[in-house]
Amino acid sequence: MHTFFTFITLMTSLTSVDLDTSQYSVKVDISRVSKDDLKPYIKLQRATNFLAGAMIFLKSNVLLRNKLTFDDIKPRLLGHWGTCPAINLIYAHCTRIIKSQNQRMLLVTGPGHGAPANLANLYLEGSLSKFYPQYSLTEKGLFNLIRGFSWPGGFPSHTNSELPGQIHEGGELGYALAVSFGAALDNPNLVVTCIVGDGEAETGPTATAWHAIKYLDPVTSGAVLPILNLNGFKISERTIFGCMSDDELVALFTGYGYQCRIVGVNLQDVQQDMAASMEWAIETIHTIQEKARSGNPIYKPRWPMIVLRTPKGWTGPKEAHGKRIEGTFHAHQVPLPKANTDKEELELLEQWLHSYKLDELFSENSLPKKDVTDVFPEDDYKLGMIADSYNGYKPLDLPDWKDFGVSDANASPMKISGKFLASVIERNPQTFRIFCPDELMSNKLDAVFGVTGRAFEWDKDVFSKNGRIIEILSEHTCQGLLQGYTLTGRTALFPSYEAFLGIVTTMVIQYAKFVKMGKETKWRSDIASLNYIETSTLWRQEHNGFSHQVPGFINSLINLKSDMIRIYLPPDANCMVSTLRHCLRSKNYINLMISSKHETAVWLNPEEAETHCRAGVSIWKSYSSDHGRHPHVVLVGCGVETTFEVLAAAAMLRKDCPNLKVRVVNVTDLMVLGFDHPHALSTTEFASVFGDQQPIIFNFHGYNSVIKGLTFERNNVPDRMSIHGYKEEGTTTTPFRMLTANGCSRFDIAIDALQRVAPNDDVDIDVHTLITSYRHQIREHEKYISQHGEDPAHFSERPNF
Numbered sequence: 001m002h003t004f005f006t007f008i009t010l011m012t013s014l015t016s017v018d019l020d021t022s023q024y025s026v027k028v029d030i031s032r033v034s035k036d037d038l039k040p041y042i043k044l045q046r047a048t049n050f051l052a053g054a055m056i057f058l059k060s061n062v063l064l065r066n067k068l069t070f071d072d073i074k075p076r077l078l079g080h081w082g083t084c085p086a087i088n089l090i091y092a093h094c095t096r097i098i099k100s101q102n103q104r105m106l107l108v109t110g111p112g113h114g115a116p117a118n119l120a121n122l123y124l125e126g127s128l129s130k131f132y133p134q135y136s137l138t139e140k141g142l143f144n145l146i147r148g149f150s151w152p153g154g155f156p157s158h159t160n161s162e163l164p165g166q167i168h169e170g171g172e173l174g175y176a177l178a179v180s181f182g183a184a185l186d187n188p189n190l191v192v193t194c195i196v197g198d199g200e201a202e203t204g205p206t207a208t209a210w211h212a213i214k215y216l217d218p219v220t221s222g223a224v225l226p227i228l229n230l231n232g233f234k235i236s237e238r239t240i241f242g243c244m245s246d247d248e249l250v251a252l253f254t255g256y257g258y259q260c261r262i263v264g265v266n267l268q269d270v271q272q273d274m275a276a277s278m279e280w281a282i283e284t285i286h287t288i289q290e291k292a293r294s295g296n297p298i299y300k301p302r303w304p305m306i307v308l309r310t311p312k313g314w315t316g317p318k319e320a321h322g323k324r325i326e327g328t329f330h331a332h333q334v335p336l337p338k339a340n341t342d343k344e345e346l347e348l349l350e351q352w353l354h355s356y357k358l359d360e361l362f363s364e365n366s367l368p369k370k371d372v373t374d375v376f377p378e379d380d381y382k383l384g385m386i387a388d389s390y391n392g393y394k395p396l397d398l399p400d401w402k403d404f405g406v407s408d409a410n411a412s413p414m415k416i417s418g419k420f421l422a423s424v425i426e427r428n429p430q431t432f433r434i435f436c437p438d439e440l441m442s443n444k445l446d447a448v449f450g451v452t453g454r455a456f457e458w459d460k461d462v463f464s465k466n467g468r469i470i471e472i473l474s475e476h477t478c479q480g481l482l483q484g485y486t487l488t489g490r491t492a493l494f495p496s497y498e499a500f501l502g503i504v505t506t507m508v509i510q511y512a513k514f515v516k517m518g519k520e521t522k523w524r525s526d527i528a529s530l531n532y533i534e535t536s537t538l539w540r541q542e543h544n545g546f547s548h549q550v551p552g553f554i555n556s557l558i559n560l561k562s563d564m565i566r567i568y569l570p571p572d573a574n575c576m577v578s579t580l581r582h583c584l585r586s587k588n589y590i591n592l593m594i595s596s597k598h599e600t601a602v603w604l605n606p607e608e609a610e611t612h613c614r615a616g617v618s619i620w621k622s623y624s625s626d627h628g629r630h631p632h633v634v635l636v637g638c639g640v641e642t643t644f645e646v647l648a649a650a651a652m653l654r655k656d657c658p659n660l661k662v663r664v665v666n667v668t669d670l671m672v673l674g675f676d677h678p679h680a681l682s683t684t685e686f687a688s689v690f691g692d693q694q695p696i697i698f699n700f701h702g703y704n705s706v707i708k709g710l711t712f713e714r715n716n717v718p719d720r721m722s723i724h725g726y727k728e729e730g731t732t733t734t735p736f737r738m739l740t741a742n743g744c745s746r747f748d749i750a751i752d753a754l755q756r757v758a759p760n761d762d763v764d765i766d767v768h769t770l771i772t773s774y775r776h777q778i779r780e781h782e783k784y785i786s787q788h789g790e791d792p793a794h795f796s797e798r799p800n801f
Helices: 002-015 035-057 084-101 115-125 127-131 139-148 176-184 204-215 246-256 267-293 343-354 413-427 446-450 475-487 498-519 553-558 573-585 606-615 640-656 683-690 704-711 735-741 746-757 764-788
Strands: 104-109 190-197 223-230 258-263 303-309 432-436 469-471 491-497 530-535 565-568 590-594 617-619 633-638 662-667 696-703 721-726
Touching (some): 035 267, 084 267, 104 176, 115 139, 176 204, 204 223, 204 246, 223 267, 432 475, 475 530, 498 530, 498 590, 530 573, 553 590, 553 696, 553 704, 565 573, 573 590, 633 640, 640 662, 640 735, 696 746, 704 721, 735 746, 746 764
Parallel strands (some): 223 303, 258 303, 432 469, 530 590, 633 662
């Protein structure tokens, strides 16, 4: 142990900080802070602790002017008291630093359901009344705040987009830290203080997000100050981090790359200790930044973090019914859960709330006293009014995508997209980034490396070079960075293997809820869309096997609010780049683009691609019989490989069964198919493309259930539509065998078309012979790949029309 801490001391010497070997924490002289100077901030905490408790319990008599009765207590007691005192302490000390140093700061609150603490501070600093006049600093405003919490139509118990200053949905745990780092990127004067609860710290996303400091360039980006709040308990069990000793915590976070300061070992000095530790943290951040910005960057700088030890539910009820509350899991949620029916708990509640000395906090007319509100900085610096959290975004300067269009017979959609993205980076050197789980080269987007590099401050070859690409093998961290970057006014892209984007499904759902509420919150401005590219798709993951053949992210998005979701499956390179430009200039959406990294046929020239993508669906006349007029059957492709097979089937049927009239349709905007979407086709438009009586053979990139769900309300469509899609048949095989195994090959489409049009005098004479022939060719293909280990070359050749 002695050798280890000698090593730590040497590693931290770059910023001239020694370790206190008596408690294994960075040494800070807490006497540097005057106790008298802290009195207003301690008083602020008394006020916010009272308000947080009152919000959870009271519906009337909100300042306890009269003796509490059961009628004063809310019928449903909701909220989490246990985390509130620590949030209030941190908020007060952030406020002190902001005011004393004019430091721009954003506060991200990770602990679940800690909104009472945030609301209490936002109310007293005037941020609530700025955006919500009904919460003015008046008797009525105070009543509205306390009664309205977790009341129908009021604020929920967790942070969300309705709360000023927030860029984080406080529902599912684990994302606060990664979101904080995303906000700090390209924001050089901003410090993002992130409160991480010790329950939240047990999650996988948080575990990896600690490493995000390794991607912060101190020249161009701001900083994140993580504060790990150890109160020791979850809902009914101790936390992992709460059971770790100080030396174990320092060992862990030093290994991650931090300088760790532990606060709260002595609660008698916790206020002075916290104030001094915050000053140390900000000074350390500024030192690292100043060295880098003066041309003398520190390699592997050790950024500060604070571990704050406070009892669960600190300052709340000590015990009830003979059981301890403060410092146990009983304080986690509602510490007196029967206060509306149990006399003992009602009396304890009254004693507890009175312990904050309300007459010293509020005047006779229920206004907060001046010495409480005077602690806050000017409006532009208040945590609830920081412009980065709600001012929206500056649209990107985008090149004309047609400059990157191709006229070749074949091209890789991703390679062409990479060239377009390189130009986007050049034009937007501070407002656009790509977050990717180590797959940019594999996904053929490597043209961007001609104009930028990777950001990785722990790599000697690239540190301090402001690379615009962050690659980390954690989809959760990429998603958190994407969210924080977008919500603070910038634009980004998240490309991934299709099989693994589903890892962040619940994060995307949480984000979608945040944005949905944000769009309904008048004071929030528009933000850029979240942009995803799925490539290395299931149809060309035949070499990696069954585990890599997963198109389910579409299914997850399809159920979200329809006016937020856009799902595109551009069929070729020109359509892909057109779609990409559209998505990068859109706002408030979640855009999913699905395409291929492999060379594939280019079906439409740039002008045709633009027209097609604008419509979202169109009849491909040049690939149809008689330009698509009066068809016997409609063949629909949606997706790169599945569209290729539809066109191959159309060409094959034209040759083998010339009397069969085939209309070829491509869907690039998936949402045109449904009813409940802004892009949805009207009934008349739908019939003009898909016919009103003809059989529809739909060859889809993903699961059949997606198309069934979108079209089931379309009049007579379910009866005449046959859907081909991925049906969980996969293994290590060849690309074409993946298609035949799932019934999506040209032969399967042609067989289905012939079966669906019969009986028909024009084609009946050929139906049985052709179906038998096509089934035979499927079996012969299986024999061929068993012998040769690859598909015959002609299966990848462009169909001849």
